[in-house]
Amino acid sequence: MSTVMKAKDAVYASLAQCFITIAGNRYLFMQAIDLEAKMDKTKTKVPILGKTGKGNKASGWEGTGSATFHYNTSIIREMLKKYKDTGEDVYFDIQISNEDPTSAVGRQTIILRDCNVDGGILAKFDANGEYLDEDMDFTFEDWEMPETFQLLEGME
Structure with a gap:
């Protein structure tokens, strides 16, 4: 019998x-x-003598993200307005934690550092909505993982 993940996990x-x-x-x-x-890792093609194909070597990375949220806060628009009015761009951190008390994996936390929005909606309505x-959409310059999921039973 093979080991399989439990649905609760x-x-x-x-x-x-x-x-x-x-x-x-x-x-x-919220x-x-x-x-x-x-x-996304940036890779450079590396020519290798004696091979018909090229190798791939990591040479950097880029952090990107996207989010959808309820249109009931002006925080993003305030950052955009500050940039429009002063030319000063706003960088911020986002912390995301996933934890399901039923799952044996526990909690994972990722902190995205120096996030910067690509733009945003200024005004909106939808009479049918x-x-x-x-x-x-945003970019980030660095990230940390202070909490990691635990290995499930049977993974080792």
């Missing part, structure tokens, strides 16, 4: 916390609907 999607820290002010970003941050939401 899947992490429930909405059991997360998201905090944004801007200029020393920490906000529980209006978040979804967020995804990823790291049920609720308003908005999307935010």
Whole structure:
């Protein structure tokens, strides 16, 4: 019999916390609907004598992300307005923690450092809509992982 993951160990999607820290002010970003941050490695093609193909060597990385949240906070628009009015760009941190008390994996926390929005919605309405939401694309300069998921029984 092979070892398989127990269904209870899947992490429930909405059991997360998201905090944004801007200029020393920490906000529980409870209006978040979804967020995804990823790291893409930059690779350089390396010619290798005696091979018909080239190798790939990591030569850097880029952090990007996107989020959707309820249209009921002006925090992002205030950052955009500050940039428009003063030319001073705003960098901030985002902390995401995933923890499902039913799962044996425990809690994972990722902190995205020096995030910067690509732009954002200034005004919006939808006469046919049920609720308003908005999307935010961003970049980040660094990240940390102070808490990691535990290995499930049978992984080792």
